[in-house]
Amino acid sequence: xxxxxxxxxxxxxxxxxxxxxxxxxxxxxxxxPTTKIAEGIPKFVKWYQTYS
Numbered sequence: 001x002x003x004x005x006x007x008x009x010x011x012x013x014x015x016x017x018x019x020x021x022x023x024x025x026x027x028x029x030x031x032x033p034t035t036k037i038a039e040g041i042p043k044f045v046k047w048y049q050t051y052s
Contacts, residue, residue: 010016025031035043 022031022033
């Protein structure tokens with residue numbers, strides 16, 4: 001299946017920068033991520049391509 005992409009400008013609610021802080025999740029849920037960004041992004045892209 002072939003998809004087309006239309007790039008548009010920033011939309012209401014879009015953010016240019018975030019300061020993600022998982023401290024609360026670590027404390028309350030004992031959560032610690034195990035996947036590095038450099039590994040996770042390609043995995044997500046591969047999953048997304050097979051899903052869509």
